[in-house]
Every structure is written in C-alpha cells, then in structure tokens.
Amino acid sequence: MNFATFDLNLLKVLDALFREGSTTRAGERLGLSQSAVSSSLTRLRHALNDPLFVRHGNRLVATDFAEGLRHTLPEELERLRSLLSPPAAFDPASAEGTFKIAASDFMAEMLMPRLGDLLDKKAPRLRAQLVDLVPYDYIESLERYDADLALIPDTELPGWISRQPLFWSPFVVVARDGNPGISGLAPGEVMPIDTFCELRHVLFSPEGNLSAMGDAALARVGRTRQVAMTVPVFSGVCRAVGGSDLIALLPVQLARKVEADYGLKVFQPPMRIDPALIIGIWHKRMDQAPMASWMRARIFELLKPLDGVA
Structure with missing residues (x-):
C-alpha cells in the first residue's frame, strides 16, 4: 500500500x-x-x-x-479524532449525551437512584441508561458501542479493555421472616449447614444455570444444596424468598438494602464463599473521552461506599 x-x-x-x-x-x-x-x-x-x-x-x-x-480500527480512528480536535473543557451542566451502563439489576437498586439524583442536580442534559448485562456478550457490547461501561465480577479481560476495581461483595443467606425453617435463628447468626442444605434455594442465574459459587463452596466441604428454581434478576430472587419458604444467597449490599422491603432476615453462610470483586470495564478508546470519563468517575464515586459493607 x-x-x-x-x-x-x-x-x-x-x-x-x-x-x-x-x-x-x-x-x-x-x-x-x-x-x-x-x-x-x-x-x-x-x-x-x-x-x-x-x-x-x-x-x-x-x-x-x-x-x-x-478491533484496532475504531481505537485508531478515535485517536485521530482526539489528535485533530482541540481540547475542550467538559461542562456537565451544559453537556448533552447518553451513557449506557451494562449491569445486572443489582445496580438498579444500588446505583441508579443515586446516579439519577446526581445527574438531575449536576448534569441535567445527560441521560444514563441501564441495559441488560447479557452473559458472554458484555465485552462485545463495549466493542459494538452498545454499552459505555459494564459493571461485572472480576474476570480475565482482553488487552483492549480498561478496568477499575470498585468493591468487594460478600454473600449472605436470606430467608423470609416467618420461614419455619429458620425458627430459633437470630438475624446475623451463621445458618447451620444442615439447615442451609435442607431448605430449598432460589438461585440468581441469567443463563438458567443450576449451580454457582455457593455450590462450589459447599462441594469443598462435601455437601450439596437443593436448588428449587433459578431467576434471571436479583429482584425476582428477593420476591421469591419473600413470598415462600425458599432461601437464597445474595450480595450483602443488596440484602441489607432490601431486607425491610421484602420482609427478609439475613444470616451468615455456613461455609466460606469468596467475596466477588466488582469491577468497571470499558473500551480503551474511551479512556480520554470527556463525557465518558466524567460519568465513570461519578459512578465509581457512588459505588465506592459499598466496599466494606458487611
């Protein structure tokens, strides 16, 4: 050429x-x-x-x-645009645009209300969209411009992805107040492993998998549990537990936020489950994009207090 x-x-x-x-x-x-x-x-x-x-x-x-x-062409074009464009100060009060966040409905509870309040006060012309975190497709969604940021458990990533660790999310057991299977247990106690394995479970799984981290942790101590149903959204898990004698494992931050709304009691699991590290990921082509950089910084600030919740 x-x-x-x-x-x-x-x-x-x-x-x-x-x-x-x-x-x-x-x-x-x-x-x-x-x-x-x-x-x-x-x-x-x-x-x-x-x-x-x-x-x-x-x-x-x-x-x-x-x-x-x-994969490299969009990034190189973005670099050319940045190179040839004069730097401009980003003013959130007057900026217009849309920022798409790929995440589970965990973030609908833990992030979006506070982000909505922040944007209303500081950036009223910016629009945030929470879009489905499609399993096995969220990395490609960043490449296709279908999402500007994905909030996910830590995993291996390709080199064209930037990442930011956000918070650790331990798991707790939730059951409805009045569930006869938890009679005599005080909230915050460790649920006995026999009780945990005898009661039937609701499992959060967008893919419909019948096992998850909790099952791997049980296998390490030679036990299994009974999964009665899977639900693709956390809100569905909470509703199922709140309306039945099923129990579930939930991220502690979510469990603490919704326990009163769904009439839940929160217990510690009987076996060690490694907490999930939640990270933010985005395409490197957007590292220096003014609006995206501002939005990421605000989102990360809003999520930072979730670290250490127990």
Whole structure:
C-alpha cells in the first residue's frame, strides 16, 4: 500500500462496514449513497490488496485480513479524532449525551437512584441508561458501542479493555421472616449447614444455570444444596424468598438494602464463599473521552461506599 496517496477517509467507510455489515446501512450511517460506499470499498480493496469482505446471503463477512483490523480500527480512528480536535473543557451542566451502563439489576437498586439524583442536580442534559448485562456478550457490547461501561465480577479481560476495581461483595443467606425453617435463628447468626442444605434455594442465574459459587463452596466441604428454581434478576430472587419458604444467597449490599422491603432476615453462610470483586470495564478508546470519563468517575464515586459493607 502506498500510504502517501492513501485516502484516510476510506477508513471511516471501513469502520462503518464493520459496524453495519452492509453497504446500504453503512451509507446511511455516513450520509453517503450505497454506490458511493461500494466505490470506496473497491478503492480499499485495491489499496489494501485484499477483498476485505465476501458476501454471505444479505451480509458482508470480513476476510481474515479485515477481521484483524476490526478491533484496532475504531481505537485508531478515535485517536485521530482526539489528535485533530482541540481540547475542550467538559461542562456537565451544559453537556448533552447518553451513557449506557451494562449491569445486572443489582445496580438498579444500588446505583441508579443515586446516579439519577446526581445527574438531575449536576448534569441535567445527560441521560444514563441501564441495559441488560447479557452473559458472554458484555465485552462485545463495549466493542459494538452498545454499552459505555459494564459493571461485572472480576474476570480475565482482553488487552483492549480498561478496568477499575470498585468493591468487594460478600454473600449472605436470606430467608423470609416467618420461614419455619429458620425458627430459633437470630438475624446475623451463621445458618447451620444442615439447615442451609435442607431448605430449598432460589438461585440468581441469567443463563438458567443450576449451580454457582455457593455450590462450589459447599462441594469443598462435601455437601450439596437443593436448588428449587433459578431467576434471571436479583429482584425476582428477593420476591421469591419473600413470598415462600425458599432461601437464597445474595450480595450483602443488596440484602441489607432490601431486607425491610421484602420482609427478609439475613444470616451468615455456613461455609466460606469468596467475596466477588466488582469491577468497571470499558473500551480503551474511551479512556480520554470527556463525557465518558466524567460519568465513570461519578459512578465509581457512588459505588465506592459499598466496599466494606458487611
């Protein structure tokens, strides 16, 4: 490729093709006609000496060479935009925009009310959206611009992801006040392991898995529990426990916040369960983006007090 004569505007077309998967939709994204996008794609193919995309039905499928550009191209374009744009001070009071947070409904309870109050007072034109944290897809959602930030338990991450540790979340056992299975137990006590294993459980699992961290912890002491149902949202777990003789493991911060609302009693688990480290993750291309940086900082400040809740 002759870089001296290469038209950098073609990279914007390539990025749009990656995002949209068709020349028509890429043109709509860029404000160009379909024929103009096709012409640019032809020029790209000649310049890069690769077909870049092959047609598969109504979709364009990237070649191996093009696939290698998919993850780095948006970041490089963002760097070019930052390089060529004059720095501007971010004013939250006048800024407009939308910030998407991928998280479980744990954050609907623990974050969104306080974030809503903060935005109302300091950034009334900014909009926050809590979107579903889809298992196995939240990292890709950052790449696709479907989310600006994901709040997740700590895990291995690709190199193009930035991360910030936020708080440790231990687990506790919850049961409804009046559940005959907890007769004689005082809130805050360690639930006997026989009681824990004999009572039936509600399990939080967006995927519908029948085992989780609690089962791994029980297995280490040679015991098992009875999972009666799985629920994809924490609010559903709380409602199920509050309306039945089922019990559940919940993050302690959530249990303390909702115990009065659902008529729950909170106990310590009978076996050691390692607490989950909750982290915030985002695409490195957004490291220096003014609005995203401001929103992340505010969200992290709001979540910091959750560390140490027991």
